[in-house]
Each structure stands twice: as C-alpha cells, then as structure tokens.
Amino acid sequence: MMPRTFSSELLTFFRDMALMRRMKIAADSLYKAKLIRGFCHLYDGQEAVAVGMEAASQKWTPSSPPTATTAPSSAAAARSPRSSPSSWAAGMGARRGRESGFYGGHGIVGAQVPLRCGLAFAQKYSKDESVTFAMYGDGAANQGQLFEEALNIAALWDLPAILL
Amino acid sequence: MSTKFGRLVPLVFSKRGFSTSTSVQKGGGGSEEGLKSLNLCSAINQALHIALDSDPRSYVFGEDVSFGGVFRCTTGLADQFGKKRVFNTPLCEQGIVGFGIGLAAMGNRAIAEIQFADYIFPAFDQIVNEAAKFRYRSGNQFNCGGLTVRAPYGAVGHGGHYHSQSPEAFFCHVPGIKVVIPRSPRQAKGLLLSCIRDPNPVVFFEPKWLYRLAVEEVPEDDYMLPLSEAEVIRQGSDVTLVGWGAQLAIMEQACLDAEKEGISCELIDLKTLIPWDKETVESSVNKTGRLLVSHEAPITGGFGAEISASIVERCFSRLEAPVARICGLDTPFPLVFEPFYMPTKNKILDAIKSTVKY
CATH class of the missing domain: 3.40.50.920 (Rossmann fold)
Structure with missing residues (x-):
C-alpha cells in the first residue's frame, strides 16, 4: 500500500523546491558578480528530483550526485537538523555532508555512478538496509562507465542502488 | 624545394619508430604578406577551415563542435563544410577517440576535440593502447596516422580541479604518438596544420588561457611549422x-x-x-x-x-x-x-x- 502524503508534507516539498530555486538564482548572481569562483553548474528545473529523493529516503541513505551538485546538498541541508541552507551557502554543506550520507559532487561527468556501487556494496555487506542514490543526467548516460560498467556490476552483485 | 612561403624540408623521425615523409615549412611560417591580427582561438579556427578545405577526407567532431564549441574554436565550420564533416558526438570521450581511430585507419583525417584536457582520461586507453600501437602492431600494414586529438589544457584563472589540468606528461610516456603544444596564434595555426597532416597520431594541447589573451599577426595562407624542432x-x-x-x-x-x-x-x-x-x-x-x-x-x-x-x-x-x-x-x-x-x-x-x- 502506498504511503499517504499529507498537505503539510506537500507544502514542505514546495518550500524546499522554492528555496533551492532561490539559492540557484542567488548563486548565479554571485557567480556573474565574480564572487563565486570556478564553474557554477546550476540545477534549475531539476529541484523536484532532489526533493523527491530526499522525501522517499530515510536519514542515512548515501547519495552520490552529478556534476550540478548544489541542489542535492541544499536539499539535504533543508531536511537535516544539523545543517541549514545558510551553513551550506557558507561552504559548510559539503563538509557536513558525510554525516547525512552526502558524498559530494563530481566534476567529471558520469564518474560518480561507479563510485556509488562501492557505497552500495558497503551497505549491503554491513547489512544496514539502506540504499544509495546515484544521480546523473542525459550527458552522463553516454559514458561507458555508467551503463556498461556501473549498472552491470550493480545488477551482477544485486547492489542496493538507485540511479536517477 | 621552395615555394612562395619559403623552403620546404622533409622531416625524418628515425627515433622511436616515428614514420617519415611529411614535408613541412621551416621558419616562422607563411609569407609576411596577407597577415591578419588573430587571437589563438581564431588561429585554431582558421587552421581547421584550411584543413577541411584542402582535404575532402578531413572531419572535425567532438562535443558541441557543430555550433562552435565551448571556446568557439570551431565556429562556422559546420556552416561551411556541412554537418556530415563537422558534427557533434555524445558526451563519451572513449567513443570520440575510438571513432577517430577507426576513421583515420580508413585513410581519413580525423580531427577529434576533447572539450577539456581534464576529460581526456576516459579516452586514455584508446590513445595509449590503440592509437599509439596501431602501426607498430601491424608491422606498418595499417595505421591511424590521420588522427589528431585537440584538447584545451592548463590554467585559466578560475578552472579548479577539473578544468585546469596539464596532462601532457601522461602522453609523453607513450611511444607512437606525438604531443604538441603551441605558445601563440602563429605557432598554433602552423603546428596544428602540421599535426593534422602528419602521418602519425598526435595529441595537440591548446593553452586555453591564451585563447583570447594571445594576439599576433598571423599569415592567412596555408602554412606548416616543423614538428620536433624547438x-x-x-x-x-x-x-x-x-x-x-x-x-x-x-x-x-x-x-x-x-x-x-x-x-x-x-x-x-x-x-x-x-x-x-x-x-x-x-x-x-x-x-x-x-x-x-x-x-x-x-x-x-x-x-x-x-x-x-x-x-x-x-x-x-x-x-x-x-x-x-x-x-x-x-x-x-x-x-x-x-x-x-x-x-x-x-x-x-x-x-x-x-x-x-x-
């Protein structure tokens, strides 16, 4: 039987998505003002993926996000009592991420998916009944290490992993 | 042998099994007439135009090259030469280089672009174990000498871990390929044309910091600069x-x-x-x-x-x-x-x- 979703939860989901969108817009402005250095890969339009993932998962589910990493970390921050969006914005999110099972972003497209097989294997081995989420986009889907290698090994060893 | 561009000399690489027979121009490259002020990006673009124009068996491919590439080095190529000769690939570096090896093995000039040198590592096996050894393992019966892999490399002021690396040393340990890096627009054009026409696979690293910063007078003619000559x-x-x-x-x-x-x-x-x-x-x-x-x-x-x-x-x-x-x-x-x-x-x-x- 499907678990019920209450209106208060739906409002929380909407609040989280709106917060993430506002953070994206702020990050974009800061990047254009050269106050954020490096490359700024935003997550506009994909907020529902991270929020849905967080909503469906329990607290200790490790996640391995794609290149655009700010939104999943801010989603985790929004759901975690130990880490607020403001602390993430100050650069604390990635540092505290491991406490809540967030294993950081990856600059090489598709490279995060094989890594999550190792996380999932460790979970299965230690019998902790959790799963790993590995997030990727349409670009990463072209990489050989994703389907031919990571997905193959996940299926072969029946790993508790979800690709989304 | 001489032309209006200067003296042509045959380069003979007897060391490390590099094949011979490319005629390239010595010296600064090009006539002093017909000079145009270009940045390094435009010089690369001009070299690619010349390569495609002068050899109907040459192809340019890579991620986003059809609309000009992230650095705009391939701007206008698809419009002029058509999408059958200048085309986008999936985001799959191993596939890009592997495809290039096969294309070159059939006697074509395959000019593959890797969007950043940092992304070249998924293709490392193809370059090291296929491209570099293709001629040697067949006793020179077949080769992929028409392959040139272009990749922007090095610092850019804000690139961080994954957009700033200089991986040239990895490839310098591999007999069978050449590694070339230009310092300026004039050098970039002449060296890239030499690389494309060289009968060996070449990895051509382009200093992306200089794409816009380096500007100099570049001959508009088709000219080549000698490889392996400091x-x-x-x-x-x-x-x-x-x-x-x-x-x-x-x-x-x-x-x-x-x-x-x-x-x-x-x-x-x-x-x-x-x-x-x-x-x-x-x-x-x-x-x-x-x-x-x-x-x-x-x-x-x-x-x-x-x-x-x-x-x-x-x-x-x-x-x-x-x-x-x-x-x-x-x-x-x-x-x-x-x-x-x-x-x-x-x-x-x-x-x-x-x-x-x-």
Whole structure:
C-alpha cells in the first residue's frame, strides 16, 4: 500500500523546491558578480528530483550526485537538523555532508555512478538496509562507465542502488 | 624545394619508430604578406577551415563542435563544410577517440576535440593502447596516422580541479604518438596544420588561457611549422630556460626582469614534447652551463624531469649548477589557491638568480 502524503508534507516539498530555486538564482548572481569562483553548474528545473529523493529516503541513505551538485546538498541541508541552507551557502554543506550520507559532487561527468556501487556494496555487506542514490543526467548516460560498467556490476552483485 | 612561403624540408623521425615523409615549412611560417591580427582561438579556427578545405577526407567532431564549441574554436565550420564533416558526438570521450581511430585507419583525417584536457582520461586507453600501437602492431600494414586529438589544457584563472589540468606528461610516456603544444596564434595555426597532416597520431594541447589573451599577426595562407624542432625565442649566455605553451609568456617576463639584474637568459620553446628536440636544448646548455625548466603540471613526474635527466646525461661536464624545475605543486589543481600553485614569474626569477649564483 502506498504511503499517504499529507498537505503539510506537500507544502514542505514546495518550500524546499522554492528555496533551492532561490539559492540557484542567488548563486548565479554571485557567480556573474565574480564572487563565486570556478564553474557554477546550476540545477534549475531539476529541484523536484532532489526533493523527491530526499522525501522517499530515510536519514542515512548515501547519495552520490552529478556534476550540478548544489541542489542535492541544499536539499539535504533543508531536511537535516544539523545543517541549514545558510551553513551550506557558507561552504559548510559539503563538509557536513558525510554525516547525512552526502558524498559530494563530481566534476567529471558520469564518474560518480561507479563510485556509488562501492557505497552500495558497503551497505549491503554491513547489512544496514539502506540504499544509495546515484544521480546523473542525459550527458552522463553516454559514458561507458555508467551503463556498461556501473549498472552491470550493480545488477551482477544485486547492489542496493538507485540511479536517477 | 621552395615555394612562395619559403623552403620546404622533409622531416625524418628515425627515433622511436616515428614514420617519415611529411614535408613541412621551416621558419616562422607563411609569407609576411596577407597577415591578419588573430587571437589563438581564431588561429585554431582558421587552421581547421584550411584543413577541411584542402582535404575532402578531413572531419572535425567532438562535443558541441557543430555550433562552435565551448571556446568557439570551431565556429562556422559546420556552416561551411556541412554537418556530415563537422558534427557533434555524445558526451563519451572513449567513443570520440575510438571513432577517430577507426576513421583515420580508413585513410581519413580525423580531427577529434576533447572539450577539456581534464576529460581526456576516459579516452586514455584508446590513445595509449590503440592509437599509439596501431602501426607498430601491424608491422606498418595499417595505421591511424590521420588522427589528431585537440584538447584545451592548463590554467585559466578560475578552472579548479577539473578544468585546469596539464596532462601532457601522461602522453609523453607513450611511444607512437606525438604531443604538441603551441605558445601563440602563429605557432598554433602552423603546428596544428602540421599535426593534422602528419602521418602519425598526435595529441595537440591548446593553452586555453591564451585563447583570447594571445594576439599576433598571423599569415592567412596555408602554412606548416616543423614538428620536433624547438625554437630559441631569446638568445642568452648565462642560463637556458625551457618551456612550452602558456608558460613561455611567464618565462619571458622573468627573463626581462633577470636582464635588469645583469643575467642573460636564453629561452627555448620546445613546441613538440614527443619526440622532443634534445639537440637544440643540449647546444644551448653547453653554451650557458645552466638549465631551468618550467611547466604548469605538478613537478613530480612532469615532463621537466625527462628534460632534466636527458640534459644531465648529455651535458654533465658542462653544468655549472643543478637543473632547476619551477613547476606546479604536487597537489590537485586548486581553486582559490591557484596563484600559490602556479609557477609564477617571481618563482622563476628567484630560481634564475639562485641557479646563476650557485
């Protein structure tokens, strides 16, 4: 039987998505003002993926996000009592991420998916009944290490992993 | 053999099994007439236009190249030559290079673009185990010599770990391919055309910091510059400096500052890292008695170590000081700490002084 979703939860989901969108817009402005250095890969339009993932998962589910990493970390921050969006914005999110099972972003497209097989294997081995989420986009889907290698090994060893 | 562009000389690479028979133009390249002020990006673009125009069997492909690429180096190519010769690939570096090897093996000129040199590693196996060994393992019955892999490399001021790396040393350990890095627009155009027409697979790293910054007069004609021939950019008598790519501009500034303090520096652009021009460097070090090598890549295992070892072997009795290496640090390429990581003018100047005073 499907678990019920209450209106208060739906409002929380909407609040989280709106917060993430506002953070994206702020990050974009800061990047254009050269106050954020490096490359700024935003997550506009994909907020529902991270929020849905967080909503469906329990607290200790490790996640391995794609290149655009700010939104999943801010989603985790929004759901975690130990880490607020403001602390993430100050650069604390990635540092505290491991406490809540967030294993950081990856600059090489598709490279995060094989890594999550190792996380999932460790979970299965230690019998902790959790799963790993590995997030990727349409670009990463072209990489050989994703389907031919990571997905193959996940299926072969029946790993508790979800690709989304 | 001569043309209006200057004297043509055959380059013969007897070492390391490189094949022969490419005629390339010696010297600065191109006639002094028909010069146009171009940045490095535009010079690359012009070279690609010429390559596609002069050989109907040449193709350009890679991620986003059809609309001009992320750095705009392939702008206008698809419009002029059609999407059957200039086309986008999936985001799959191993597939891009593997496809290029097959295309080149059928007698075509395959010009593959890897969007950033940092992304070349998924294709490492294809370059090292397929492209580099294709001719050798078949006893020269077939080859993929028409393959050129272009990749923007090096620091750019804000690139961080995954958009700033200088991976040239990885490929310099591989017999069967050539590694070429230009320092300026004029060099970029002439060297790229030589690479495309060379009968061996080539990895051509483009210093992305210079795409817009480096501007000079470039001949609009079709011209080629010789591979495996270093260039003495600046004559000197006290110390030899060797570098390549964007680092040359930094080294030249250090040379100018050293000159103010009475130190005469000879500056050499290696241009081709494999197979490299040992003779030019050896001749210079025999004259100056001192050598300094500088590159952006981390110092340990960098190509500077190979230059250092080779020159110590050849010039041991002439050296007045240990070979100095001013390179990137042995850390992942940083973000906010990039200025500390980089082999800057002041670091090079300090090394010049300590080498001369040794």
